[in-house]
Amino acid sequence: MAQILLITDNNLTIKETEKLLVQNSHELITAQKEDEILNIIESKSPKIILFDCDSSEIDIISLLRKLKLSLQTKDICSIILLPESNINYDILKYANSYITRPFNENLFLAELNSNIRLSETFRVLSKNNNDLAKSLYQLNVLYTTSTQLAGSLDKTNLIEIMTDGLEQSLSLSLCYALILNEVNDIKLIIKSLFPISHKLENAIKLRALLNYKNLFSINPSINDIEVIKYNKDKYGEYDLNLFEYDNLFAPININNKFYGIIEVFRQEDFAPEDTKCFTTLVKQVSLPLESAILYEEIKDTNIKLEKLERLKSEFISIVSHELRTPLTSINSALDIILKGTTGEVNEAMEKFLNLAKRNVTRLSAIIYDLLDLSKIEAGKMEFRFEKTNINLTVELVKNALESWAKEQNISIKLNLDSNLDLVYIDTQRMEQVLTNLISNAIKFTKDNGQIEVTTSKIQKDDIINNSFFEILPKKLSEQYVQIAVKDNGIGIAKENWTKVFEQFKQIENSISRKVGGSGLGLPIAKRLMDAHKGFIWLDSKVNEGSTFYLALPVMSEEEIFYHSLEQDIQKAKQEHINIALISLCENVIEGKSLTDKILNEDVIRKTSVYKEYSYINNGKKFYYVYTVDMDSFVFDFEVRKLQTFIKTNYTDYKECDILYSALLYPQDAQDIEQITEKLNNFKKGDIDEKSTDS
Amino acid sequence: MKKVLIVDDEADIIEILQYVLETQGYECITAFDGEEGLKLAREANPDLIILDVMMPKINGYKISRLLKFDAKYKDIPIIMITARSQNEDKAIGEETGADEYITKPFQVDEVVEKVKSYLG
Incomplete structure (x- = not known):
């Protein structure tokens, strides 16, 4: 059954129509004047309006136009009742259909019923259409919002993207988010259509804090909250009556830990699809928030580490520079006395002055090594690479150390391959590495010892198959030049082989103290070889001696x-x-x-x-x-x-x-x-x- | 008697160098900072200058450059004393125009030899 409004001033028409309609269990309402008509339309929302063309009281055309223009009434079906003899085509332009008089009962009912069905179908279709359009819009917003969310690693920004998304998809009156970063960092973001009154702002603060207090792991006071407000429209204001609006609420969780809350208000009630859209959006923000928090932590740690690393480098560099000046004074003073310029030096004096001088020399060697190491670590060491025959460098170092070795009754023998390819090295640095290896050999070899330095060609596979290296760089050269420094000294136990190349990890400090040196020589040599894309390793037997090997790439x-x-x-x-x-x-x-x-x-x-x-x-x-x-x-x-x-x-x-x-x-x-x-x-x-x- | 100007902010170093050079028969004048050093270099007619790099007011590099680009003083030999490593020195030295470099910690003999090689 349907409600049907009949507009006429003719009682006969009313009677005729009523008889027909009641028989078919429709409800008839009648009206005569325009304001009466509009009232009825608003209160009873009839499906069909029948207009009696002969009605003299109202202007049907203007009424029809009015109805068609209004959003609420445009879908009401209007049917004109008109005499068969006098059809006014002007009126028909605005009506959905017409019925001619005198009425043919069957025709009248058929026309009426088909129009009722039509308008019902139309209503369902247009509602579906509306829902579809809305869902599509919400989906679209969801999509853009999630894309935006993925692009940000800033926590507050993420929350704002989310609230923007909510606002767009749900046409909210107001939306607020309370975020608990830390005890002293609590933000309340309020986004509203109109500005909000001071009272409302306080009320929202209280509501956010009190209603969900049991969720907080901390106990913030209302004064700790930093409020960030946005509003779209300048004109108008929300007051406490906002709380009468429909609302949705959700907690924001990160890793199952409570991070904040979000609540939205809208004058119009929320439909189930809106709730779904709301929860989806709130859930979507959790993951990027998690990454944002992780990212912040990593960034903080990184900055701290970098600072620490820089401080360490600077410290070493400053300390080494500062230490040199007093060392120079001490050394020079000792020299002057030892030379006898200041007066005669007796045997005991000379012995102790020499002792002091030896230690000054050792101290300055340590400082140089520290400085080198800190420079390499900070990537500040400069190299001057050039193509050289490594045999020349080996001979140079041998000549420099020969007299010292002779004092210890140690001989240095060279076995040089005269057909070596040139290597691309910083000769000064390579001299440093070789000096270190040979002087180590001298230090750790007893009287009448022998040191042998051999140069030879080796292949890529020799490096790959060398069990000393656990990890090899991705790119290796095809050929290498190998330098082996062999001694018959005290040797190194196998468990210490890799340790000797690690800084500040000397195997036995007493030895280095006895023989002098900083204990940094080999770690520096290792790093210098790395910078040359070369390798350093060793082979040794306790009490029989050690061989230290260097391999330098023959680079194309x-x-x-x-x-x-x-x-x-x-x-x-x-x-x-x-x-x-x-x-x-x-x-x-x-x-x-x-x-x-x-x-x-x-x-x-x-x-x-x-x-x-x-x-x-x-x-x-x-x-x-x-x-x-x-x-x-x-x-x-x-x-x-x-x-x-x-x-x-x-x-x-x-x-x-x-x-x-x-x-x-x-x-x-x-x-x-x-x-x-x-x-x-x-x-x-x-x-x-x-x-x-x- | 040949005159050597020693410029260093370390009193101990000055004392040592002064003692050693005076025993070798040179006259020494001394300055404790760059400003004073530059003033003496221009006014006291030294035959050679020993110059520390790191000094307050005007550093050694600057003094060296000021003197070496001035026709009046460019012939005075300059020996620089630095706390930097040799590699770095060479690079900077080419710019500043100093004649010799000695790195800390230095040997007294080394300084004396270098002075002798210029002044005899």
């Missing part, structure tokens, strides 16, 4: 290029400067090479630190150059100049192009692996696969 030009790049990247990181990288490729045509021309004519500008490298593969010549600390403006200019140069020479020199050009800032976490990968990507590639980073 390519390896040297990448090795230098790695060194300079480390330096660039320290000094916060850039590295400009350019790689070129051309098809080789006999007798002509544009890359050679580019190099010879200095088309590519280089700074004071640079390295270049080229090779031919498969009929293509590849050329790489990097240069440190280049102005970005100059770099852009250089690249353009280079392009122009290639273009203008293109007729003579076929197919030459820039494969890769980029200004890299290693301090932005670009390390050697990433950069090498970038370069290697173009190594195998063709001219077509070029790329330019900005």
